[in-house]
Amino acid sequence: MKNALFSILLFALCIQNIHAQSIEGSWQGELAVMGQKIPLIVHFSEKEGEWSGKMDSPNQGAMGIAMRKVLFDGTMLSFEMSMGNASYEGLLLGEQIKGNFSQSGMSIPLDFTKAKDGELKSAQPNRPQNPQEPFEYEIQELSFENSEAGILLKGTLTKPAGNGPFPTVVLISGSGPHNRDHEIMGHRPFWVMADYLTNRGIAVLRYDERGVGESKGVYTDATTIDLMTDVSAALDFLKSQDYVDSKRLGVIGHSEGGLISWMLGAEYEGLDFLITMAPPVIPITELMDKQTEAITRVSGANEMIVKAAVERNREVYQVVVESNNIDEIKPKLKELFESQLKSMGIPESMMDAQLKQLQQAYESQLDTWMINFLKMKPADYIHRIDIPVFAAFGSKDLQVDAAQNGNELIALFSDKPELLEVKVYENQNHLFQTAQTGAVDEYAKIEESISYLLLEDIVKFIESIGSN
Structure with a gap:
């Protein structure tokens, strides 16, 4: 070769000239x-x-x-x-x-x-839900500052025609750097959501995350707590606007954005309601165990491989949780991987290459965000929430298990059930698309960007705020 x-x-060199x-x-x-x-x-x-x-x-x-x-x-x-x-x-x-x-x-x-x-x-995928002109609402390009971090963030406000005041929400995306439309695999679900809600009388602010699109800052340096301060800055900005109904200001968070919603519900004053889509509820290490199990199984692996994948990843997460920083983690992971490879019967002649590959694969993912994320326990925030909550889960979500997280959420609100509404959407995946298996490789193939059933329920929930 x-x-x-x-x-x-x-x-090639000969014909180059x-x-x-x-x-x-x-x-x-x-x-x-x-x-x-x-x-x-x-x-x-x-x-x-x-x-x-x-x-x-x-x-x-x-x-x-x-x-x-x-x-x-x-x-x-x-x-x-x-x-x-x-x-x-x-x-x-x-x-x-x-x-x-x-x-x-x-x-x-x-x-x-x-x-x-x-x-x-x-080659562009078909996305029939993408909004089409003309738009019967106002669209404003705006900026707001996270003064705590010294970062200027930019986004888009869609506002119903008229002076208001209107119920208003900030959209919070899931893990990874996203622009204001939460673009993923050719889908723009936050744009679809903003259009749907604003056509029904709700103002929506969506923004580029720090270090993405037109927003300043560096995303890779940010923890979940840092990202929460960006949302807080967005809420502070909205509270000063005349078109915002001061009694109906809320957030809609997806996945990690749902976790950030729990944090805001516990710590931000002046928030009137929370809407969470596929939010983590159980401790993150347990969430990752279940995620590994579900994704490995749907890929066609047998139960022995599924069990082994969960156990090996669990050992990695334990090392991370018990360490303070990446310098502490690296030597512990090397020792762990050597032990795992020996238990798998890897020949000595292949050991160094396999060890190097494992170290590179895991260490490339273990940034400041991941280390802090794995240590988080959503219940620490959820039990302190005393405002209305709507939580949506998909029955075919392989990343945030609907039953496991939904049941735990109901238990955490057992002393205040009147504040909680939980709904599981049948045959919907982590992105709330109608799916066959829920596997990640289906996301791009499905033309639906986000379920209209979910969007309709979100509108009904927001309309119910302050009506009693």
């Missing part, structure tokens, strides 16, 4: 990972001898991901991604780039083909 690649390289080659423009390929094919599109441009590039992953809703260190010498191409600890090296051969994508110690073949005119447009 090395000889063949060397021959190809020599041939005859036919000048360029990577300028757009290229498309498919990354094969764990039985899934992920379409990727890369765009390259040159200015004053310097190359720059961006990557799109349409099915994951990740567009315009910046590249860094884009190097091209007429034949060999290499670049690194600005997020995800990933890189690529390839060889340009006419209308193809043949190479390998590397991330977390793994190297996967990935070839790109020059995109023809019109091909990229047709």
